[in-house]
Amino acid sequence: MCAEDFCADHGIALCRVDEQPACEEHARVCQSCRMEHCSAHEGRCAEGDHSACSACLEACGSCGRVVCNRHAQQSRPDAPKGSRRLCIACVRYCEGGTNEPVGVDEVAQCASCSKSVCTAHQAVCVVDGHVHCSRHLHRTDASRRLVCAAHRADCAEEPEAIFAADEVAACPVCGRGACAQHRAACAHCGRQVCTADLQQQSHRCATCAQLATIADPPEEVVAAALAATGGASRSRRAWRVGRDRTHVVVELDLGWRRRTVFTLRHGDTVPESVVTHSLVGSKRRTVT
Numbered sequence: 231m232c233a234e235d236f237c238a239d240h241g242i243a244l245c246r247v248d249e250q251p252a253c254e255e256h257a258r259v260c261q262s263c264r265m266e267h268c269s270a271h272e273g274r275c276a277e278g279d280h281s282a283c284s285a286c287l288e289a290c291g292s293c294g295r296v297v298c299n300r301h302a303q304q305s306r307p308d309a310p311k312g313s314r315r316l317c318i319a320c321v322r323y324c325e326g327g328t329n330e331p332v333g334v335d336e337v338a339q340c341a342s343c344s345k346s347v348c349t350a351h352q353a354v355c356v357v358d359g360h361v362h363c364s365r366h367l368h369r370t371d372a373s374r375r376l377v378c379a380a381h382r383a384d385c386a387e388e389p390e391a392i393f394a395a396d397e398v399a400a401c402p403v404c405g406r407g408a409c410a411q412h413r414a415a416c417a418h419c420g421r422q423v424c425t426a427d428l429q430q431q432s433h434r435c436a437t438c439a440q441l442a443t444i445a446d447p448p449e450e451v452v453a454a455a456l457a458a459t460g461g462a463s464r465s466r467r468a469w470r471v472g473r474d475r476t477h478v479v480v481e482l483d484l485g486w487r488r489r490t491v492f493t494l495r496h497g498d499t500v501p502e503s504v505v506t507h508s509l510v511g512s513k514r515r516t517v518t
């Protein structure tokens with residue numbers, strides 16, 4: 231390149247890029263491939279700001295910075311954006327696949343473990359709508375939907391089956407989860423309870439089956455009874471009460487074979503639901 235005469239001991243016989251000799255002053259060793267080249271074929275790698283031969287330097291397909299082969303990886307053709315050169319600042323490893331390199335612009339973070347999952351290997355929890363990696367997603371047995379660990383739920387009647395949180399409701403009697411097939415409405419209080427707590431013959435829940443007369447109902451129950459009946463039941467003698475995991479269930483005898491059954495959530499003073507039973511049938515209303 232400088233065209234000076236020189237001996238082979240001082241300089242290089244061949245630049246690896248153009249295969250021309252170079253003098254000692256213009257000879258370089260590439261820090262990426264470790265091969266000799268001339269100063270005309272020298273460039274800088276943006277990662278670590280070191281020199282390298284031009285054959286080893288190329289732009290990152292994500293950020294566009296020119297980097298050497300040592301500071302770059304190639305993504306596979308089946309990556310979401312195809313095979314690209316990626317600098318070490320832009321490369322991620324997809325947890326949803328085989329840990330293959332992908333670009334930072336091709337991934338989302340798993341909402342459970344915050345590891346990267348590429349758009350080809352990511353899926354969304356049907357309950358929270360967030361992206362999760364395959365290790366943190368489970369397919370529900372009956373509905374075949376995907377749920378994350380936080381939104382996977384169980385039915386106490388079939389503990390080995392996987393459900394989504396929105397497919398299972400807690401039984402107010404026992405507090406355990408029950409799927410749609412293993413819960414039914416109590417004919418007395420109207421609440422959805424698990425089938426284990428629903429008596430076959432009476433169709434009453436375990437709480438309604440054991441209502442007991444109490445002499446002196448607590449203040450919040452008296453207040454709720456007023457709200458439920460509009461003050462129709464003055465006599466506290468005819469009250470039968472039961473208590474379970476989530477509610478106090480109160481049955482008021484209004485005379486003429488009319489009874490009102492209301493449920494009061496623990497800590498509340500307003501009934502959650504009121505069912506009125508009479509000779510003509512039952513009417514349920516939800517208060518809240």
Ligand SMILES: [Zn+2]
Nearest residue numbers: 260263283286
């Ligand atoms: Zn090189």
Ligand SMILES: [Zn+2]
Nearest residue numbers: 245248268271
């Ligand atoms: Zn050269």
Ligand SMILES: [Zn+2]
Nearest residue numbers: 290293317320
């Ligand atoms: Zn980059």
Ligand SMILES: [Zn+2]
Nearest residue numbers: 275277298301
């Ligand atoms: Zn480099």
Ligand SMILES: [Zn+2]
Nearest residue numbers: 340343363366
């Ligand atoms: Zn994860």
Ligand SMILES: [Zn+2]
Nearest residue numbers: 355358378381
């Ligand atoms: Zn979720």
Ligand SMILES: [Zn+2]
Nearest residue numbers: 401404424427
């Ligand atoms: Zn139950």
Ligand SMILES: [Zn+2]
Nearest residue numbers: 416419435438
């Ligand atoms: Zn009941």
